[in-house]
Amino acid sequence: MITAYPEPVDPVIADLVAHLNECAKARFYIKLENADGGSGFYCHAPALAAAKRQARAHLPKYPSWETATVWSVHRMLSFERLATIQKRK
Numbered sequence: 001m002i003t004a005y006p007e008p009v010d011p012v013i014a015d016l017v018a019h020l021n022e023c024a025k026a027r028f029y030i031k032l033e034n035a036d037g038g039s040g041f042y043c044h045a046p047a048l049a050a051a052k053r054q055a056r057a058h059l060p061k062y063p064s065w066e067t068a069t070v071w072s073v074h075r076m077l078s079f080e081r082l083a084t085i086q087k088r089k
Contacts, residue, residue, distance in 0.1 A: 002017055026043060027073065028045055028048070028072060029043065033066065034064055034067070043055075048082055052070055052083055059085065067084060067086055069081060
């Protein structure tokens with residue numbers, strides 16, 4: 001768990017610490033890519049199948065992304081690629 005000491009009075013710092021702790025709890029990271037760049041988000045799915053479903057659902061919702069890659073993460077420190085999903089044309 002990430003903590004700020006002393007306890008932050010700035011709400012931006014408090015929100016940042018809370019967000020980092022949520023990311024550290026995630027089991028998967030979904031990397032979104034196209035020819036011009038990329039983005040991604042931490043996924044709290046309980047299993048790989050659910051993370052892949054979430055990645056597949058994300059592609060049609062945001063047409064600019066062409067590929068979604070599901071990575072296994074452990075406390076934001078180690079990453080292992082598990083699946084790559086291409087957008088259907």
